[in-house]
Amino acid sequence: MKVFRPKQQTTKIILDDRFCKGCNLCVQVCPQKLFSQGEKRSRGGYRMPEVGHEKECSGCLLCEMTCPDLALTVLREKK
Numbered sequence: 001m002k003v004f005r006p007k008q009q010t011t012k013i014i015l016d017d018r019f020c021k022g023c024n025l026c027v028q029v030c031p032q033k034l035f036s037q038g039e040k041r042s043r044g045g046y047r048m049p050e051v052g053h054e055k056e057c058s059g060c061l062l063c064e065m066t067c068p069d070l071a072l073t074v075l076r077e078k079k
């Protein structure tokens with residue numbers, strides 16, 4: 001699948017350990033498969049996902065829109 005990625009854009013994925021409940025919806029929804037189940041625990045004791053290569057992120061925001069606990073923020077910055 002061809003992914004649209006503006007050339008002048010970088011993304012940063014911020015995962016807030018105060019809110020993540022380890023549901024793994026972000027793991028399932030990311031078209032780039034950037035998330036995997038991790039070992040680190042959130043403050044609530046849930047296993048949080050790990051973020052893979054941020055460089056591969058297209059900035060589609062699907063993860064941010066899907067997360068039911070508002071634990072994910074995708075920052076899109078111009079280079």
Ligand code: SF4
Nearest residue numbers: 020021023024026067
């Ligand atoms: S969708 Fe949100 S709450 Fe669920 S694992 Fe991902 S970051 Fe955590």
Ligand code: SF4
Nearest residue numbers: 030057058060061063
């Ligand atoms: S913005 Fe899109 S490509 Fe980037 S991590 Fe979220 S779902 Fe994956």
